[in-house]
Amino acid sequence: MLPDSVTTYLTSNYTGYVFEKAFEIKGSAGTIGGYIVIISFNDKPVGLLFGAYGNFQRVLEQREGGDLDGEGWHHGGRFEDRDGSHRDTIALSALPSAITSYLGSNDPSDSLFRAYLNRDSSYLVITKNNGLFANLFSAGGNFIKRVSLTPTGFSISHPDLQNINQDSLPAAGLSLLTTIFPNYVFESAVSVTVNGQLQGYGVVIDANNTKYAVWLDPSGNLVAVLPVW
DSSP, X not given: OOOHHHHHHHHHHSTTOEEEEEEEEEOTTSOEEEEEEEEEETTEEXXXXXXXXXXXXXXXXXXXXXXXXXXXOOTTSTTGGGGSOOTTBOOGGGSOHHHHHHHHHHOTTOEEEEEEEOTTSOXXXXXXXXXXXXXXXXXXXXXXXXXXXXXXXXXOSSOEEEEOOGGGSOHHHHHHHHHHSTTOEEEEEEEEEEXXXXXXXXXXXXXXXXXXXXXXXXTSOEEEEEEOO
């Protein structure tokens, strides 16, 4: 039996997930030291590690069989983006007109931030408008859904979001990302300021073919992890 905190975390953070299996981690004395939970999220497997009391610890790295003893990826494989080439990133100017027309009509105050072409040929478009939003479109450019990527702690009126490079993030934040998401791929980041005061950072990463928005406070401490797609 999983702790209630585990199911609460999954329900709150992985909307629509499908439970696959779970394992207890026991010490030599038989004491439970944690849990490994495997779920399906947007038809993709996600493995998560929780502590003995059900507290989230990290997303487990996935590898294909042939990569178990190597770097964890190979060209043409599921995790080939780990080489940092960003094959999934597309230019905003390359978005189909159906997508830009939809956003212009339905969310005219949004500004385009980043765009990605998923492995199933659907489009994920990140926009900025008093926060960050993920907009998902089908391969044909038809709208599927829109999700806010701004956690409660950053629900501040009219924040200033500025694009920043990975090396502009606090060292503590970079270390935390590596701990929680082994072999993650950095996609993009923003700094969040209000009236000239730094509030923190939003970072979009790819971990095992699932994109996440990770929010950090000004010192690089974790605020929230929001699965995107």
